[in-house]
Amino acid sequence: MQAKAMADKFPGLRPVLDLPWVTIWEGELRPVSEAYFVRIVDHRGADDGRFAFVSRWPSVRVLSPLSRRDEAPHEPVPHLYGGHDNPRGAELCLFHPRSRDWNDWMLLADSIVPWAAEWLYYYEVWHVTGVWGGDEWLHEDPAPRTASPELSENQPGRHRRVEAPLLRSMPFLLNA
Secondary structure, X not given: OHHHHHHHHOOOOEEEEEOOOEEEEEEEEOOOXXXXXXXXXXXXXXXXXXXXXXXXXXXXXXXXXXXXXXXOOOXXXXXXXXXXXXXXXXXXXXXXXXXXXXXXXXXXXXXXXXXXXXXXXXXXXXXXXOOOOOOEOOOOOOOOEOOOHHHHHOOOOOOOOOOHHHHHHOOOOOOX
């Protein structure tokens, strides 16, 4: 089901590894101006009676270089796990696990991939303005902060949407 949805909605993302407990896709996402080479890992877990592989939420790594802003070279790239210059790729922070925005029965093509494209869009805006325009949940904060008032009504457990202005700017990326 994941493989078909990915092939239908994101044919540029190709599976490079498909095992019972993990699938890895690689390819380019282009939110606005730059194309970013990404790796998406679906750690779904499995138990074949001999070995058990624990599942975890999917991860997205940007394998293309990300960079700090020239105007503020001391400021880290926001919303990454690890550094922007990690040789294994910069892992994107797409959601806070406690937010319940993602669950393991969701299709990656309807959640994780659009969220990664949204993250890259906000990265490009941040690179120009120095302001992160998307929702954020700082890990030490008890509640999410939203970029706009209409998003503050999102309650934990509800599916997060990529908002319409962003969708309109990326018709070539999302089949909507």
